[in-house]
Amino acid sequence: MKKAGYNEVVDVPESAEIIFINTCAIRDHAEQKVWQRLNYFWFLKRQWKTNVSIGRSRSSHPPKVVVLGCMAERLKEKILDAEKMVDVVCGPDAYRDLPRLLEEVDYGQKGINTLLSLEETYADITPVRISKNSISAFVSVMRGCNNMCSFCIVPFTRGRERSRPVESIVREVGELYEEGVKEVTLLGQNVNSYNDTSGVQMEVPQPGPDWKLSEGFSSRCKVKHVGLRFADLLDRLAVEFPEMRFRYTSPHPKDFPDELLYVMRDRYNICKSIHLPAQSGNSTVLERMRRGYTRETYLDLVQKIREIIPDIGISSDFICGFCGETEEEHKDTVSLIKTVGYDMAYLFAYSMREKTHAHRKYVDDVADDVKQRRLSELIETFRESTGECYDSKVGTLQLVLVEGPNRRAPDTELTGRNDRGHRVCFPNLSVPDKVENNGDRNAKVGDYVEVQITKSTRASLFGNAVAITKLSSFHGFFREEAVACAGSS
Numbered sequence: 001m002k003k004a005g006y007n008e009v010v011d012v013p014e015s016a017e018i019i020f021i022n023t024c025a026i027r028d029h030a031e032q033k034v035w036q037r038l039n040y041f042w043f044l045k046r047q048w049k050t051n052v053s054i055g056r057s058r059s060s061h062p063p064k065v066v067v068l069g070c071m072a073e074r075l076k077e078k079i080l081d082a083e084k085m086v087d088v089v090c091g092p093d094a095y096r097d098l099p100r101l102l103e104e105v106d107y108g109q110k111g112i113n114t115l116l117s118l119e120e121t122y123a124d125i126t127p128v129r130i131s132k133n134s135i136s137a138f139v140s141v142m143r144g145c146n147n148m149c150s151f152c153i154v155p156f157t158r159g160r161e162r163s164r165p166v167e168s169i170v171r172e173v174g175e176l177y178e179e180g181v182k183e184v185t186l187l188g189q190n191v192n193s194y195n196d197t198s199g200v201q202m203e204v205p206q207p208g209p210d211w212k213l214s215e216g217f218s219s220r221c222k223v224k225h226v227g228l229r230f231a232d233l234l235d236r237l238a239v240e241f242p243e244m245r246f247r248y249t250s251p252h253p254k255d256f257p258d259e260l261l262y263v264m265r266d267r268y269n270i271c272k273s274i275h276l277p278a279q280s281g282n283s284t285v286l287e288r289m290r291r292g293y294t295r296e297t298y299l300d301l302v303q304k305i306r307e308i309i310p311d312i313g314i315s316s317d318f319i320c321g322f323c324g325e326t327e328e329e330h331k332d333t334v335s336l337i338k339t340v341g342y343d344m345a346y347l348f349a350y351s352m353r354e355k356t357h358a359h360r361k362y363v364d365d366v367a368d369d370v371k372q373r374r375l376s377e378l379i380e381t382f383r384e385s386t387g388e389c390y391d392s393k394v395g396t397l398q399l400v401l402v403e404g405p406n407r408r409a410p411d412t413e414l415t416g417r418n419d420r421g422h423r424v425c426f427p428n429l430s431v432p433d434k435v436e437n438n439g440d441r442n443a444k445v446g447d448y449v450e451v452q453i454t455k456s457t458r459a460s461l462f463g464n465a466v467a468i469t470k471l472s473s474f475h476g477f478f479r480e481e482a483v484a485c486a487g488s489s
Helices: 028-044 048-053 072-076 075-081 095-106 154-158 166-178 230-240 258-266 283-289 294-310 325-342 358-362 368-391 469-486
Strands: 017-022 064-069 087-092 111-113 134-140 183-187 244-249 273-275 313-322 344-349 397-404 415-418 423-427 429-431 440-442 448-457 460-469
Touching: 017 028, 028 048, 028 064, 028 072, 048 423, 064 072, 064 095, 072 075, 072 154, 075 087, 087 095, 087 368, 095 111, 111 166, 134 166, 154 344, 166 183, 166 230, 166 313, 230 244, 258 294, 283 294, 283 325, 294 313, 313 325, 313 368, 344 368, 344 415, 368 448, 397 423, 397 460, 397 469, 423 448, 429 460, 460 469
Parallel strands: 017 064, 064 087, 087 111, 134 183, 183 244, 273 313, 313 344, 423 460
Antiparallel strands: 397 415, 397 448, 415 423, 429 440, 448 460
16 A cells, blocks of 8 residues: 555544455454444545534545455445445455555446455565554464364355465564564464465375374365475574564464474473364364364363473363254363363354355254353353463463553553463562663563562462563573473482
């Protein structure tokens, strides 16, 4: 957009000449929120002259409204026909076409491009980040999904899997490091199926010895070429940027070969936190969902992960009320949440999506009130079990990346997150600065701070700052301590 002459970013939509709204179509609730925003933007278009006259807007013409992302691909005709609410509909693989689409609007046409691509990764485009002072950032490493779970619309709105070359990701992360970013989250619809085939390629007919899955898991998709996998990417980033912390989301349980787990264990700057979406705790429901695993193989993977990375934090996704789910099948999901003990869980009542396998083959036959009751039971079960995860940290020393003031006590407390993603609050007091070695000072946003944990709740940890340090120094200290303990035994 900058190359096309759109240089200024405004803070509020009332002053914008172009309003972009990025959308999600995974759940009905997300779509309803988008429609609410579109109604407001339509109001801004109709009230443009009034807003200019009273100084509320400084736009030279009524704003053009552009819908981006999954919802644009799924509901393109409906969006464009919605009482002139929207001027441009642009799917997730057509962003390069935005300047042309906006030009068509100037000539009285509707701009639309929702074609999906087998190659587009935007690897050569560096995102323009509006906030230059952020200490964390997201970097997209792959797009699309091949899994075809029966409940999910992502393969139809995002297309097939394709991955950015490793070198383009390293270059973007390097630019972020130079800007002062301390933590990067790697993004992808199925991030750990990352497969950079831009270099040497090797053909394999199907997932087999050369494309290792989690033990006991299966996949419906065939991998034609094997390149650098997610473990290779993580290892490269961790080595090249030792003072930057790395997370990733959202993975699929099938793509956790041992190599990935060992890289996570051995690289201190890869956060010891894994999102492991279960979706259900019942094997029959998982088969209807086409997830490629059973309850037992999922639990075996959890056990293996915790054996290799003992202090790992695990989070998950669950859907209740999927087509045909019985009370007994629901109880299996409740028991899985209790058995695993998750740090975090994202819990949803099922909503049927058009185009999916479930929409074609199954009936959404669980009543809404039953779905909501089951959802409440999952939420309560999670809240009861997650307290143990937080309580286990009391008395430990945690490394916290400071994100800002605690909103409940902005003048006296700071807050940030530890390696496992737990929110940690502590008093903003002067502590030794181990980085500069020049006495004591108060921690600031972007500092890594050693915090002694004294208290926990179901959602937060509380403690006292001990010192300001470096990521590598903190973990180096603990490695030396562990070696010393091993030697003395």
